[in-house]
Amino acid sequence: MRHSPLRLKLGVVAALLLFVAAILMVGLVAWRQDSLVWRVGGDTVWHAYKLDRDAVELRSYLALSDADPEALDEARLRFELLYSRLMLLRGGKIAALIERIPASDRLVDEIEQQLQALDTRLQALDALGPVARQDLIEHLGRISQPAERLIITLNSHLASVSTHERDRLQWLYGLLLALILGMSVAAMLVVAFLIREARDNAAARSALESLSRELEATARRAESASQAKSEFLATVSHEIRTPLNGVIGMSDLLVEQPLPERARHYADTIHESAGRLMELINDILDFSKIEAGRLELEHRALALSELVEGAVSLFRPHAEARGLRLECGLDTTLPAHVISDAGRLRQVLLNLLSNAVKFTDSGAVRVEATRDDEGRLCFAVSDTGCGITAEQQARLFEPFRQGDPGTARRFGGSGLGLAISKRLVEALGGEIGIDSRPGEGSRCWFRVPLIEAAAPSVEPAAAWPMDTASLCEARLLVVEDNPVNQQVAMAMLTKLGCRASLASSGAEALASIDRERFDLVFMDVQMPDMDGLEVTRRIRSRGGWLADMPIVAMTAGGPLGDQARCLAAGMNGYLAKPLLQASLLKVLHRHLAGRDAWPWPAMPAPDAAPATADPILDEEVMAALRDSLDAEALATLVARYRQDAADRLAALDVAFEAGEAERVQHLAHQLKGESATLGAVRVAALAARLEHAARDAALDGEDATLAALRQRLDEALVALDGEVAAT
Amino acid sequence: MRLRRLLPLILALSWSLVASAAESLPEPEGCVMLTVSGDISRTNGDGEARFDRAMLEALPSRTIETHTPWHEDSARYAGPLGEALLEAVGGRGDEARVMALNGFEAEVPVSDFSRYGVILAMTRDGEPMPIRRLGPLFVLYPFDERPELRNEEIRFRSVWQVARIEIH
Numbered sequence: 001m002r003h004s005p006l007r008l009k010l011g012v013v014a015a016l017l018l019f020v021a022a023i024l025m026v027g028l029v030a031w032r033q034d035s036l037v038w039r040v041g042g043d044t045v046w047h048a049y050k051l052d053r054d055a056v057e058l059r060s061y062l063a064l065s066d067a068d069p070e071a072l073d074e075a076r077l078r079f080e081l082l083y084s085r086l087m088l089l090r091g092g093k094i095a096a097l098i099e100r101i102p103a104s105d106r107l108v109d110e111i112e113q114q115l116q117a118l119d120t121r122l123q124a125l126d127a128l129g130p131v132a133r134q135d136l137i138e139h140l141g142r143i144s145q146p147a148e149r150l151i152i153t154l155n156s157h158l159a160s161v162s163t164h165e166r167d168r169l170q171w172l173y174g175l176l177l178a179l180i181l182g183m184s185v186a187a188m189l190v191v192a193f194l195i196r197e198a199r200d201n202a203a204a205r206s207a208l209e210s211l212s213r214e215l216e217a218t219a220r221r222a223e224s225a226s227q228a229k230s231e232f233l234a235t236v237s238h239e240i241r242t243p244l245n246g247v248i249g250m251s252d253l254l255v256e257q258p259l260p261e262r263a264r265h266y267a268d269t270i271h272e273s274a275g276r277l278m279e280l281i282n283d284i285l286d287f288s289k290i291e292a293g294r295l296e297l298e299h300r301a302l303a304l305s306e307l308v309e310g311a312v313s314l315f316r317p318h319a320e321a322r323g324l325r326l327e328c329g330l331d332t333t334l335p336a337h338v339i340s341d342a343g344r345l346r347q348v349l350l351n352l353l354s355n356a357v358k359f360t361d362s363g364a365v366r367v368e369a370t371r372d373d374e375g376r377l378c379f380a381v382s383d384t385g386c387g388i389t390a391e392q393q394a395r396l397f398e399p400f401r402q403g404d405p406g407t408a409r410r411f412g413g414s415g416l417g418l419a420i421s422k423r424l425v426e427a428l429g430g431e432i433g434i435d436s437r438p439g440e441g442s443r444c445w446f447r448v449p450l451i452e453a454a455a456p457s458v459e460p461a462a463a464w465p466m467d468t469a470s471l472c473e474a475r476l477l478v479v480e481d482n483p484v485n486q487q488v489a490m491a492m493l494t495k496l497g498c499r500a501s502l503a504s505s506g507a508e509a510l511a512s513i514d515r516e517r518f519d520l521v522f523m524d525v526q527m528p529d530m531d532g533l534e535v536t537r538r539i540r541s542r543g544g545w546l547a548d549m550p551i552v553a554m555t556a557g558g559p560l561g562d563q564a565r566c567l568a569a570g571m572n573g574y575l576a577k578p579l580l581q582a583s584l585l586k587v588l589h590r591h592l593a594g595r596d597a598w599p600w601p602a603m604p605a606p607d608a609a610p611a612t613a614d615p616i617l618d619e620e621v622m623a624a625l626r627d628s629l630d631a632e633a634l635a636t637l638v639a640r641y642r643q644d645a646a647d648r649l650a651a652l653d654v655a656f657e658a659g660e661a662e663r664v665q666h667l668a669h670q671l672k673g674e675s676a677t678l679g680a681v682r683v684a685a686l687a688a689r690l691e692h693a694a695r696d697a698a699l700d701g702e703d704a705t706l707a708a709l710r711q712r713l714d715e716a717l718v719a720l721d722g723e724v725a726a727t
Numbered sequence: 728m729r730l731r732r733l734l735p736l737i738l739a740l741s742w743s744l745v746a747s748a749a750e751s752l753p754e755p756e757g758c759v760m761l762t763v764s765g766d767i768s769r770t771n772g773d774g775e776a777r778f779d780r781a782m783l784e785a786l787p788s789r790t791i792e793t794h795t796p797w798h799e800d801s802a803r804y805a806g807p808l809g810e811a812l813l814e815a816v817g818g819r820g821d822e823a824r825v826m827a828l829n830g831f832e833a834e835v836p837v838s839d840f841s842r843y844g845v846i847l848a849m850t851r852d853g854e855p856m857p858i859r860r861l862g863p864l865f866v867l868y869p870f871d872e873r874p875e876l877r878n879e880e881i882r883f884r885s886v887w888q889v890a891r892i893e894i895h
């Protein structure tokens with residue numbers, strides 16, 4: 001009823017009102033039936049009639065009787081009975097009725113007077129003499145007239161009352177009938193409304209059901225759309241990464257080439273832009289993965305100092321290039337090792353650092369790790385940059401928001417960095433924030449729970465020695481379906497001096513393995529015919545040497561790619577695209593180290609610093625040489641190097657004087673390779689520097705380098721002689 | 728078995744009943760107020776049981792205080808119980824035809840006597856009722872005690888100026 005329509009309510013109320021009215025009517029009729037006239041009217045007339053009749057009978061008895069005493073007794077009895085009729089008319093309800101009819105009341109009074117008079121006479125009699133009888137008859141005759149009139153009056157009154165009552169009752173019955181009719185109509189209306197309501201309800205219910213079915217279908221569509229979106233994102237990211245890997249790899253190679261200045265600038269720009277694009281894509285993928293709740297955290301012991309210093313050292317060259325001081329400080333009360341996710345902490349720290357360096361034009365950027373009041377681990381990156389307003393601070397950690405719209409134009413970036421950082425820190429159970437005022441610099445901080453690591457179970461972050469990179473003669477197989485990636489991988493490996501075969505599908509890879517024995521396989525994970533995981537499983541299942549052959553996955557799966565799946569399929573390592581020489585070398589190092597034959601052909605050392613505290617000879621290279629060569633061969637090799645190096649130096653002097661940059665580059669390159677082969681890392685480093693300078697046609701002032709080179713060579717030769725003598 | 732054992736007792740009771748029934752009523756000494764006839768076992772002449780005032784007063788009685796349809800006010804009526812009268816005459820019928828001095832008569836079910844404790848009222852507020860006041864005997868139902876009695880049927884059975892009763 002609560003929500004029923006008004007008409008239904010009205011119908012019910014009307015039916016109820018009519019019902020009450022009908023009940024009242026019935027009550028009224030019953031009350032009417034109970035009225036005096038109905039109850040005692042008949043009795044009254046009867047008694048009046050009997051009174052008249054008894055009087056007449058007494059009169060005729062008196063007329064016929066004789067004078068004996070029994071006749072008097074009989075007359076007295078009859079009079080008593082006559083008198084009792086009067087008493088009936090004078091008592092109870094009958095008297096009440098008679099009082100209401102004035103004429104009859106008067107008539108009864110008159111009869112009473114006559115009867116009392118008769119009574120007196122009758123009491124006084126001793127015997128019924130003829131005179132007495134005549135007197136009594138005469139008096140009785142006086143009763144007759146009022147008695148008859150009483151009957152008539154009563155009858156006429158009753159007739160009129162009856163008529164009146166009947167009319168009224170008819171009216172009441174009519175009204176009652178009307179009420180019952182009205183009630184019936186109202187009840188029928190209510191029933192009709194109820195039926196209609198039930199029908200409406202059924203319709204509404206079926207509408208609701210169909211709506212819910214539609215909603216369900218919509219939800220299913222939305223779900224599949226969301227899934228399709230995720231798949232689309234994964235596919236697109238893969239499709240974007242593949243050509244982008246090509247751009248990055250090729251530009252990586254390109255900047256290694258001697259190029260005219262303008263072309264170098266273009267190549268650098270390409271390299272840098274491609275790198276940024278890759279970062280952006282990684283950011284977006286990262287963010288979408290966090291948003292989808294697919295973020296996986298690891299909890300391992302990590303060294304705090306390595307984390308902070310590692311992050312700072314990455315930015316140091318950039319910061320120094322911009323004239324910024326980059327400082328770092330570690331609270332001494334902090335434990336050396338804590339348990340957390342090193343990768344995630346580094347990611348956040350690098351993001352804050354990159355922002356600080358990006359938005360600070362002068363002054364200093366300081367990174368601190370402290371223990372806060374609540375015993376949490378607090379990292380803070382403070383800068384002396386432009387600072388931001390409170391309003392901007394509020395939006396800072398929202399995705400795709402930057403301090404102000406101009407920022408994106410000026411500094412680039414996806415605007416996702418801080419949003420990702422916020423989610424990462426929250427996932428680690430911490431919080432992130434910024435304290436800043438425009439013009440006074442900013443202080444970005446994040447706090448995570450501090451869990452002290454009992455023992456340093458983490459391996460020291462091995463700084464991979466770039467300057468001891470190797471060329472290898474191992475037989476390698478590259479399994480890759482994408483032509484650009486094929487080219488990049490092959491070019492890089494060739495550049496590193498590796499002998500690599502190519503298989504452009506899983507089937508081809510399996511065929512190559514049947515034909516030839518390989519020391520290491522680079523396996524693309526996503527291939528059209530058979531994915532890398534499947535190929536790996538098939539290789540492993542063949543047993544023998546194939547069971548131990550190192551297989552390294554190459555995948556564009558992004559930074560959060562699933563190494564676990566690759567390892568589970570039987571792979572030994574994991575290489576994220578884009579392939580970079582550094583990472584390639586690292587992999588080669590890891591998986592080919594400790595092999596019996598470890599030839600060290602000439603190697604490029606592009607990033608070798610000119611002045612370092614390196615040892616004169618690389619111990620690892622020397623060890624390898626000693627392992628693979630006997631003393632005589634080593635002595636021959638050193639003698640050969642001494643001769644060749646001297647020749648190269650002489651030729652360099654000439655070419656340097658003549659300003660023949662190309663010649664200088666070539667000679668320096670040769671020298672670099674030979675020196676690296678023999679572990680003469682300082683010589684190799686200087687040769688590399690000279691080679692770079694020559695390639696950049698910036699030989700001015702490099703004569704010092706040449707002099708240093710000569711000096712380092714002498715030192716190296718002395719050391720080598722020592723090695724030869726030692727064997 | 729049980730019936731056979733009870734049989735002597737039943738026989739004895741029946742005998743005493745017959746004996747008491749056979750016992751005749753005393754003759755009325757005063758003038759006769761009520762004559763009971765019909766299916767009765769105890770009489771005092773002519774197959775009828777005649778009662779004078781003293782005999783009626785000797786029967787078990789009760790007083791009923793009630794209004795009646797024929798009187799203005801409530802009053803105390805006293806007189807022998809109909810049931811007691813029936814027992815006194817050894818009446819065995821279901822109906823009592825009650826006849827009045829004025830010739831009126833009505834059939835009263837004998838069951839009414841026990842069900843309602845009907846009396847033959849002889850006095851009203853302690854005074855004997857004259858004929859003109861619906862005496863000398865008045866079949867009175869307890870109207871106030873049992874409101875359901877206020878109907879035409881009972882009013883018709885309420886015979887006044889009673890002179891004779893015939894049990895049948």
